[in-house]
Amino acid sequence: MYCRYYDCERKEIPGSAWLGVVFPESIVECPRRVGAEFVSVSKKLEKEAPTPVRLVYRAYKEPIHELSVCVAPLYGNQSSWLPIVDFMEHNKLEGASYFYFYVGEISSYDERILIDYVRTGDMEVVKMQDKYERVFIGWHFLQIQDCHLRSKYHSKWTAFIDLDERISTHGQRMIDLLRSIQDPAIGEVQMQLLSVIKDEDYPHKFVNLEALEKEMIFKKYNKTIGPSWQGQKVVVRPEKIGIMSIHSAVAKYPGIRTLQLEPHKVVVRSGNSISAHLRRTKYRIFGSDWHKEADENGNLPVIQNTPLPQKFSEDLHKAIVRRVLHVYDRIPMNCSLIPKVLQSMLNHPDPCAQMWPSF
Incomplete structure (x- = not known):
């Protein structure tokens, strides 16, 4: 599987692809690349790779x-x-x-x-x-x-x-x-x-x-x-x-x-x-x-x-x-405390009758 690297605008970084190894199951080993913000994989280099995903930084010097x-x-x-x-x-x-x-x-x-x-x-x-x-x-x-x-x-x-x-x-x-x-x-x-x-x-x-x-x-x-x-x-x-x-x-x-x-x-x-x-x-x-x-x-x-x-x-x-x-212990809303002017401004139904508007 080829590792494909992309910058912050999701544009593939030229010459950055790497032929990785699948080991163990479901894992593709891809080395780090300077400037890479997203990564994807593909079986063939000439084919378009699936939508790249954002890299999450986890390479801490000391575990947090x-x-x-x-x-x-x-x-x-x-x-x-x-x-x-x-x-x-x-x-x-x-x-x-x-x-x-x-x-x-x-x-x-x-x-x-x-x-x-x-x-x-x-x-x-x-x-x-x-x-x-x-x-x-x-x-x-x-x-x-x-x-x-x-x-x-x-x-x-x-x-x-x-x-x-x-x-x-x-x-x-x-x-x-x-x-x-x-x-x-x-x-x-x-x-x-x-x-x-x-x-x-x-x-x-x-x-x-x-x-x-x-x-x-x-x-x-x-x-x-x-x-x-x-x-x-x-x-x-x-x-x-x-x-x-x-x-x-x-x-x-x-x-x-x-x-x-x-x-x-x-x-x-x-x-x-x-x-x-x-x-x-x-x-x-x-x-x-x-x-x-x-x-x-x-x-x-x-x-x-x-x-x-x-x-x-x-x-x-x-x-x-x-x-x-x-x-899970929900506190009920006292809808009578909601100002009427707020209801009219937002064109919201009476909250005592209907909690959420229907669209």
């Missing part, structure tokens, strides 16, 4: 975030406004300062919470749309590669987790655990998975505080199985990784090593970290009784009650309530 989170694509028709708030506020308490969200499908109601987090500078949202049809897993693979490069030089550490997962440490925040890693050869940190049983649907909309209290995810779902290395998740140094996959780094640069954090060996690993994964018992691809099935030795899973620490729960509760009320 210590810990960011790449979130797997949102899809399906399950309500996601409450999971998004719980996910964001939980991982922010662990030290994450920025989130890369990828959206395939989302309702307008759920999207309001994403818009608010963008407003406050906590996240950026990438809409997953293209002229080529893809099955979901195809979008997921594309998202992994895109977010790996998007976070490179932008964040020192990047976690790759799903919306139903929470990084949960014991005794210290995840950001503090990562700060304690002094070995520059460590480029990947692997975490075991603690499965949390979720057997009900999330609420469709915010009703009131009383209903929200009953649906708080971190309070309602605490029955757990594990932890286990099956389905592990990782936090990586993006610039030290060659290729990312869903659960691990497929290729690391020479000399870069992996550090595994055992949940019961804090002294050995300088910390104790698990990634909590809310596994639904309804609508699962592999059936709804995964938490009741025996292993290869005939042993049934051991279900435990594993609530979050009290102080963490209190801080999380405050953060969730604050954000939910700001976004």
Whole structure:
């Protein structure tokens, strides 16, 4: 694929084209060009390239975030406004300062919470749309590669987790655990998975505080199985990784090593970290009784009650309530206070009868 470079007026820079390499999947490596503001790619140099896109500067000398989170694509028709708030506020308490969200499908109601987090500078949202049809897993693979490069030089550490997962440490925040890693050869940190049983649907909309209290995810779902290395998740140094996959780094640069954090060996690993994964018992691809099935030795899973620490729960509760009320607790307009002269000046209908004009 040829890299095509354009100036600020979207005019192609003469002699700037470069024959790039597609590696890994869906990624074309294009070197920097002086004066380039937009870029596109084409299979043949003599053919017109697709509409160029603006380059986003991310080549910082030092990352501007210590810990960011790449979130797997949102899809399906399950309500996601409450999971998004719980996910964001939980991982922010662990030290994450920025989130890369990828959206395939989302309702307008759920999207309001994403818009608010963008407003406050906590996240950026990438809409997953293209002229080529893809099955979901195809979008997921594309998202992994895109977010790996998007976070490179932008964040020192990047976690790759799903919306139903929470990084949960014991005794210290995840950001503090990562700060304690002094070995520059460590480029990947692997975490075991603690499965949390979720057997009900999330609420469709915010009703009131009383209903929200009953649906708080971190309070309602605490029955757990594990932890286990099956389905592990990782936090990586993006610039030290060659290729990312869903659960691990497929290729690391020479000399870069992996550090595994055992949940019961804090002294050995300088910390104790698990990634909590809310596994639904309804609508699962592999059936709804995964938490009741025996292993290869005939042993049934051991279900435990594993609530979050009290102080963490209190801080999380405050953060969730604050954000939910700001976004979804709408304050009705007192239309009687709108001056009549303003209505007549704008030729606007009576706001008490009709909030928006019809055209």
